[in-house]
Amino acid sequence: MTARLEVLAGVVLGALVVALTLAFGDKALLDVLMRLAIFGLLALSLNILVGYTGLVSFGHAMFFGLGAYSFGLLMQSGAVSIPSAALITLVVACIWGGVVGTFCIRLDDIYFSFLTLAFQMLLYSIIIGWVSLTGGDQGLMGGIPRPPFLGINLAEPRQLFVLIVVVFVVCVLAIRQIVQSPFGFALRMIRDNAERARFLGLPVQRYKLIAFVLSGFFGSVSGILMSLYVSGAYPNFAFWSMSGDAIFMIILGGLTVFLGPLVGAAVFLLLNDNITRLTEHHGIVMGVVLLAIVLGMRKGFLDVLDEWWQARASRAEARAGGDRQ
Amino acid sequence: MTARLAITGLMKRFGGVVATDNVTLDFAPGSLTAIIGPNGAGKTTFFNLITGKLKPDGGEIRLDGVDISGQTQSEIVRRGIGRAFQVASIFPRFTVEDALTAAVLTHRQQTSSMLRRFPLPDAASRAREIMALVGLERVGKTPSRYLSHGDQKLLDIALALALEPKVLLLDEPTAGMGPEERWQMIERVQRLWSEVGMTLVFIEHDMDIVFKIAQTIRVLRYGKVLAEGTPDEIRSNEAVIEAYLGTSLEEPA
Numbered sequence: 172m173t174a175r176l177e178v179l180a181g182v183v184l185g186a187l188v189v190a191l192t193l194a195f196g197d198k199a200l201l202d203v204l205m206r207l208a209i210f211g212l213l214a215l216s217l218n219i220l221v222g223y224t225g226l227v228s229f230g231h232a233m234f235f236g237l238g239a240y241s242f243g244l245l246m247q248s249g250a251v252s253i254p255s256a257a258l259i260t261l262v263v264a265c266i267w268g269g270v271v272g273t274f275c276i277r278l279d280d281i282y283f284s285f286l287t288l289a290f291q292m293l294l295y296s297i298i299i300g301w302v303s304l305t306g307g308d309q310g311l312m313g314g315i316p317r318p319p320f321l322g323i324n325l326a327e328p329r330q331l332f333v334l335i336v337v338v339f340v341v342c343v344l345a346i347r348q349i350v351q352s353p354f355g356f357a358l359r360m361i362r363d364n365a366e367r368a369r370f371l372g373l374p375v376q377r378y379k380l381i382a383f384v385l386s387g388f389f390g391s392v393s394g395i396l397m398s399l400y401v402s403g404a405y406p407n408f409a410f411w412s413m414s415g416d417a418i419f420m421i422i423l424g425g426l427t428v429f430l431g432p433l434v435g436a437a438v439f440l441l442l443n444d445n446i447t448r449l450t451e452h453h454g455i456v457m458g459v460v461l462l463a464i465v466l467g468m469r470k471g472f473l474d475v476l477d478e479w480w481q482a483r484a485s486r487a488e489a490r491a492g493g494d495r496q
Numbered sequence: 497m498t499a500r501l502a503i504t505g506l507m508k509r510f511g512g513v514v515a516t517d518n519v520t521l522d523f524a525p526g527s528l529t530a531i532i533g534p535n536g537a538g539k540t541t542f543f544n545l546i547t548g549k550l551k552p553d554g555g556e557i558r559l560d561g562v563d564i565s566g567q568t569q570s571e572i573v574r575r576g577i578g579r580a581f582q583v584a585s586i587f588p589r590f591t592v593e594d595a596l597t598a599a600v601l602t603h604r605q606q607t608s609s610m611l612r613r614f615p616l617p618d619a620a621s622r623a624r625e626i627m628a629l630v631g632l633e634r635v636g637k638t639p640s641r642y643l644s645h646g647d648q649k650l651l652d653i654a655l656a657l658a659l660e661p662k663v664l665l666l667d668e669p670t671a672g673m674g675p676e677e678r679w680q681m682i683e684r685v686q687r688l689w690s691e692v693g694m695t696l697v698f699i700e701h702d703m704d705i706v707f708k709i710a711q712t713i714r715v716l717r718y719g720k721v722l723a724e725g726t727p728d729e730i731r732s733n734e735a736v737i738e739a740y741l742g743t744s745l746e747e748p749a
């Protein structure tokens with residue numbers, strides 16, 4: 172699909188969802204869709220690293236937590252408007268991503284993963300420890316003020332819903348553009364064979380760092396949306412289990428297809444909500460699902476479809492031209 | 497004529513092993529040279545030193561008169577030394593065409609754009625030219641990991657060609673191939689060399705191939721240059737016969 176078609180599809184789909192939901196949906200549907208948008212964006216942003224660059228971050232929730240806390244604190248200070256608070260938060264997230272990323276991308280494979288985890292736990296300890304600022308394990312209490320701006324009132328659930336959908340669509344289109352650009356294919360080269368990419372003259376480390384910052388940027392957008400949605404920020408936003416959930420979503424939906432992580436987020440939320448309702452051993456059930464996917468299919472739902480499609484295409488090519496060898 | 501690539505007194509030690517021992521060799525512009533030698537003679541190490549993958553312990557590597565020893569791999573690549581690997585080094589999930597397009601973009605330093613869409617038409621058409629040159633058009637849309645062993649080696653060479661190298665180093669282009677495939681490969685390499693007109697150096701174990709296509713042969717043993725010369729000179733060189741070839745190669749099959 173061309174870029175223009177994608178934008179068109181994104182806008183039309185987004186508008187359709189908004190219109191239908193506002194016309195026929197109830198509060199529960201609004202909630203489900205907002206959570207899907209938030210966690211879908213979290214998983215998609217992580218997949219810039221995991222699926223496209225081949226860097227498995229175990230600490231992606233640090234950006235989710237950082238986004239939520241930074242935005243929440245700025246709003247509680249009463250000094251700035253919502254757009255400025257969001258802007259400042261994104262700058263902070265980029266700086267944090269740049270600094271943390273500089274250390275992490277020096278390491279490969281599992282060492283990279285562990286270092287991202289370590290930085291996330293550092294942020295988590297700061298949140299837990301700095302009680303006077305963050306409220307410690309209670310989280311940011313007292314709600315996050317949502318003063319109107321530019322005629323938008325986010326205290327009104329339907330307006331909040333529209334904003335979250337719009338931000339989501341814009342971010343998804345932006346991420347899509349990035350991964351389909353020459354830069355995105357340079358990331359894929361690094362994923363497939365960093366040594367070879369280096370030998371073709373690609374500045375591999377610099378590209379990894381940029382990918383890390385971009386992934387963090389969109390991850391913190393989803394954190395900002397989360398704090399708006401729950402009107403608060405809680406330490407578990409920055410806990411390792413949140414990073415684990417994001418990875419789980421990517422594995423569920425598949426990491427080789429662009430929208431895989433979004434599908435994964437949907438399945439994850441569906442499972443999560445229903446299992447929680449049916450049994451209190453919800454961790455066990457999720458664990459079994461994960462095992463079944465990893466051992467059974469060895470890839471996500473959309474990956475399976477994609478492989479099938481590719482294999483078919485190359486068989487067709489072999490039939491058409493292979494005999495000319 | 498001055499040498500394109502001039503190596504003087506090159507040294508490399510790994511602990512006690514001297515993998516490259518005072519090697520001095522010249523490669524003329526547009527020449528086709530084979531490097532032969534028994535396993536562990538230091539052939540791959542020699543390539544690793546030239547391409548900056550390893551740092552030499554001593555000596556000079558001059559490309560068109562400029563000393564490039566000590567420069568990084570990407571600097572050396574940009575100066576015009578390309579390389580294919582003993583074990584094909586490719587991008588498994590890229591289709592052949594995409595891999596070559598991405599390599600061309602990298603070479604042209606056009607990979608930083610996030611606002612345009614891959615593939616840029618210019619780079620894609622250059623990629624198709626390279627595919628035609630090495631004979632990979634027939635599998636352009638196939639993901640690299642599904643290619644046959646021989647086609648993976650070809651793709652590796654094609655990736656190096658995307659850099660428009662002045663000097664191309666091929667580490668055992670026919671490794672792991674059956675006899676027939678070998679000849680096909682080496683004919684492709686020879687045609688490539690005559691069409692593109694670059695300086696080509698290849699490592700090869702198959703003596704029939706070496707004697708048939710190389711203009712000059714350099715023999716390495718224990719990291720040292722044992723002999724160099726035309727195929728005829730090497731075939732009758734006492735030291736080579738004694739040390740490496742045995743006596744049965746007077747008349748290659």
Ligand SMILES: Nc1ncnc2c1ncn2[C@@H]1O[C@H](COP(=O)(O)OP(=O)(O)OP(=O)(O)O)[C@@H](O)[C@H]1O
Nearest residue numbers: 510513515533534535536537538539540541542582
């Ligand atoms: N990175 C390294 N570390 C330690 N020793 C090495 C390294 N690379 C090569 N060597 C040693 O240097 C010597 C030359 O190895 P090299 O790979 O250059 O041989 P080669 O001529 O390419 O052999 P082959 O024909 O088997 O490919 C060998 O003794 C090898 O064990």
Ligand SMILES: [Mg+2]
Nearest residue numbers: 539540541582
């Ligand atoms: Mg070797």
